[in-house]
Amino acid sequence: MAKQTLADIKRSIECYVGQEVTICANGGRKKTIERSGMLEGVYPSVFTVKLDRDKYPIERLSFSYTDLLTESVTLSLAEKV
Template sequence: MANSSLTAIKRNLDHYIGEKIMLKANGGRKKTIERTGVLEETYPSVFIVKLDEDNNSFKRVSYSYADILTASVELTICKDDGQVKITSGI
Protein backbone atom coordinates (compact mmCIF):
# COMPACT_ATOMS: atom_id res chain seq x y z
CA MET A 1 0.00 0.00 0.00
CA ALA A 2 2.75 2.46 0.92
CA ASN A 3 4.54 1.85 -2.38
CA SER A 4 1.39 2.63 -4.38
CA SER A 5 0.87 5.78 -2.30
CA LEU A 6 4.43 6.92 -3.01
CA THR A 7 3.93 6.27 -6.73
CA ALA A 8 0.67 8.26 -6.66
CA ILE A 9 2.42 11.21 -4.98
CA LYS A 10 5.19 11.14 -7.61
CA ARG A 11 2.68 11.00 -10.47
CA ASN A 12 0.78 13.91 -8.94
CA LEU A 13 3.97 15.99 -8.65
CA ASP A 14 4.98 15.17 -12.25
CA HIS A 15 2.13 17.43 -13.43
CA TYR A 16 3.58 20.42 -11.56
CA ILE A 17 7.24 20.40 -12.71
CA GLY A 18 8.25 24.01 -13.35
CA GLU A 19 5.55 25.43 -11.08
CA LYS A 20 6.18 27.74 -8.13
CA ILE A 21 5.73 25.99 -4.79
CA MET A 22 5.72 26.72 -1.08
CA LEU A 23 6.94 24.04 1.26
CA LYS A 24 6.87 23.61 5.00
CA ALA A 25 9.31 21.12 6.43
CA ASN A 26 9.79 19.83 9.92
CA GLY A 27 13.13 21.25 11.09
CA GLY A 28 13.18 19.27 14.33
CA ARG A 29 12.79 20.49 17.89
CA LYS A 30 9.46 22.19 17.22
CA LYS A 31 10.98 24.21 14.36
CA THR A 32 9.27 24.54 10.99
CA ILE A 33 11.15 25.64 7.88
CA GLU A 34 9.17 27.50 5.22
CA ARG A 35 10.64 27.95 1.75
CA THR A 36 9.52 28.93 -1.72
CA GLY A 37 10.93 27.81 -5.03
CA VAL A 38 10.22 25.91 -8.22
CA LEU A 39 9.59 22.18 -8.51
CA GLU A 40 12.55 21.33 -10.71
CA GLU A 41 12.54 17.56 -11.18
CA THR A 42 11.02 14.32 -9.93
CA TYR A 43 13.00 11.10 -9.65
CA PRO A 44 11.88 7.60 -8.61
CA SER A 45 12.54 8.25 -4.89
CA VAL A 46 12.96 12.03 -4.47
CA PHE A 47 11.91 15.39 -5.88
CA ILE A 48 14.12 18.46 -6.28
CA VAL A 49 13.10 22.03 -5.47
CA LYS A 50 15.13 24.97 -6.79
CA LEU A 51 14.83 27.59 -4.06
CA ASP A 52 14.38 31.33 -4.49
CA GLU A 53 17.97 32.57 -4.25
CA ASP A 54 17.48 35.75 -2.24
CA ASN A 55 15.88 34.02 0.76
CA ASN A 56 17.89 30.82 1.13
CA SER A 57 21.47 29.74 1.69
CA PHE A 58 20.99 26.59 -0.45
CA LYS A 59 20.17 26.61 -4.15
CA ARG A 60 18.39 23.25 -4.25
CA VAL A 61 16.85 20.87 -1.74
CA SER A 62 15.53 17.36 -2.19
CA TYR A 63 12.86 15.50 -0.29
CA SER A 64 11.49 11.99 -0.59
CA TYR A 65 7.87 11.19 -1.37
CA ALA A 66 7.75 9.47 2.02
CA ASP A 67 8.24 12.93 3.58
CA ILE A 68 4.90 13.95 2.07
CA LEU A 69 3.32 10.62 3.01
CA THR A 70 4.33 11.06 6.67
CA ALA A 71 3.46 14.79 6.64
CA SER A 72 7.07 15.79 7.44
CA VAL A 73 6.81 18.07 4.42
CA GLU A 74 3.75 20.02 3.28
CA LEU A 75 3.82 21.09 -0.35
CA THR A 76 1.57 23.74 -1.87
CA ILE A 77 1.59 24.52 -5.60
CA CYS A 78 1.06 28.24 -6.31
CA LYS A 79 -0.92 28.74 -9.52
CA ASP A 80 -2.51 31.83 -11.01
CA ASP A 81 -5.99 30.45 -10.36
CA GLY A 82 -5.31 29.42 -6.77
CA GLN A 83 -3.27 27.01 -4.70
CA VAL A 84 -3.12 23.22 -4.79
CA LYS A 85 -2.00 21.34 -1.69
CA ILE A 86 -0.18 18.06 -2.31
CA THR A 87 -1.02 15.39 0.26
CA SER A 88 -0.61 11.66 0.63
CA GLY A 89 -4.29 11.15 -0.13
CA ILE A 90 -4.81 8.71 2.73
Protein backbone atom coordinates (compact mmCIF):
# COMPACT_ATOMS: atom_id res chain seq x y z
CA MET A 1 0.00 0.00 0.00
CA ALA A 2 1.44 3.36 -1.01
CA LYS A 3 1.85 6.04 1.63
CA GLN A 4 -0.53 8.94 1.24
CA THR A 5 -0.27 12.44 2.58
CA LEU A 6 -3.21 14.44 3.84
CA ALA A 7 -3.12 16.51 0.65
CA ASP A 8 -3.33 13.31 -1.45
CA ILE A 9 -6.35 12.15 0.53
CA LYS A 10 -8.06 15.52 0.14
CA ARG A 11 -7.46 15.54 -3.62
CA SER A 12 -8.74 11.98 -3.97
CA ILE A 13 -12.11 12.70 -2.32
CA GLU A 14 -12.70 16.11 -3.94
CA CYS A 15 -14.04 14.41 -7.08
CA TYR A 16 -16.82 12.74 -5.04
CA VAL A 17 -18.44 15.97 -3.80
CA GLY A 18 -22.19 15.74 -4.40
CA GLN A 19 -22.20 11.94 -4.58
CA GLU A 20 -23.69 9.45 -2.13
CA VAL A 21 -21.10 7.95 0.21
CA THR A 22 -21.05 5.54 3.13
CA ILE A 23 -18.98 6.34 6.21
CA CYS A 24 -17.85 3.69 8.70
CA ALA A 25 -16.39 5.20 11.84
CA ASN A 26 -14.93 3.72 14.98
CA GLY A 27 -17.43 4.47 17.76
CA GLY A 28 -15.18 3.25 20.56
CA ARG A 29 -15.54 0.19 22.76
CA LYS A 30 -15.76 -2.20 19.80
CA LYS A 31 -18.62 -0.23 18.21
CA THR A 32 -18.73 0.77 14.57
CA ILE A 33 -20.98 3.52 13.29
CA GLU A 34 -22.14 3.32 9.68
CA ARG A 35 -23.95 6.24 8.07
CA SER A 36 -24.73 7.15 4.49
CA GLY A 37 -25.30 10.55 2.96
CA MET A 38 -24.03 13.02 0.41
CA LEU A 39 -20.43 14.23 0.48
CA GLU A 40 -21.23 17.89 0.90
CA GLY A 41 -17.97 19.77 1.18
CA VAL A 42 -14.20 19.46 1.16
CA TYR A 43 -12.41 22.06 3.26
CA PRO A 44 -8.74 22.62 4.18
CA SER A 45 -8.86 20.46 7.34
CA VAL A 46 -12.15 18.56 7.22
CA PHE A 47 -14.82 17.16 4.92
CA THR A 48 -18.56 17.08 5.63
CA VAL A 49 -21.26 14.52 4.91
CA LYS A 50 -24.90 15.63 4.83
CA LEU A 51 -27.19 12.94 6.24
CA ASP A 52 -30.84 12.27 5.43
CA ARG A 53 -32.95 14.05 8.09
CA ASP A 54 -35.63 11.33 7.90
CA LYS A 55 -33.17 8.55 8.82
CA TYR A 56 -30.80 10.25 11.29
CA PRO A 57 -31.38 12.81 14.04
CA ILE A 58 -28.34 14.87 13.06
CA GLU A 59 -28.01 16.72 9.78
CA ARG A 60 -24.25 16.78 9.16
CA LEU A 61 -21.08 14.94 10.14
CA SER A 62 -17.55 16.22 9.72
CA PHE A 63 -14.32 14.27 9.70
CA SER A 64 -10.69 15.21 9.33
CA TYR A 65 -8.40 13.78 6.67
CA THR A 66 -6.32 12.37 9.52
CA ASP A 67 -9.26 10.09 10.35
CA LEU A 68 -8.98 8.59 6.87
CA LEU A 69 -5.19 8.38 7.06
CA THR A 70 -5.27 6.50 10.38
CA GLU A 71 -8.19 4.36 9.14
CA SER A 72 -10.41 5.22 12.09
CA VAL A 73 -12.90 6.27 9.39
CA THR A 74 -13.47 4.65 6.02
CA LEU A 75 -15.24 6.31 3.12
CA SER A 76 -16.81 4.40 0.24
CA LEU A 77 -19.20 5.23 -2.56
CA ALA A 78 -22.75 4.15 -1.80
CA GLU A 79 -24.03 1.33 -3.97
CA LYS A 80 -26.71 2.28 -6.47
CA VAL A 81 -29.89 0.23 -6.07
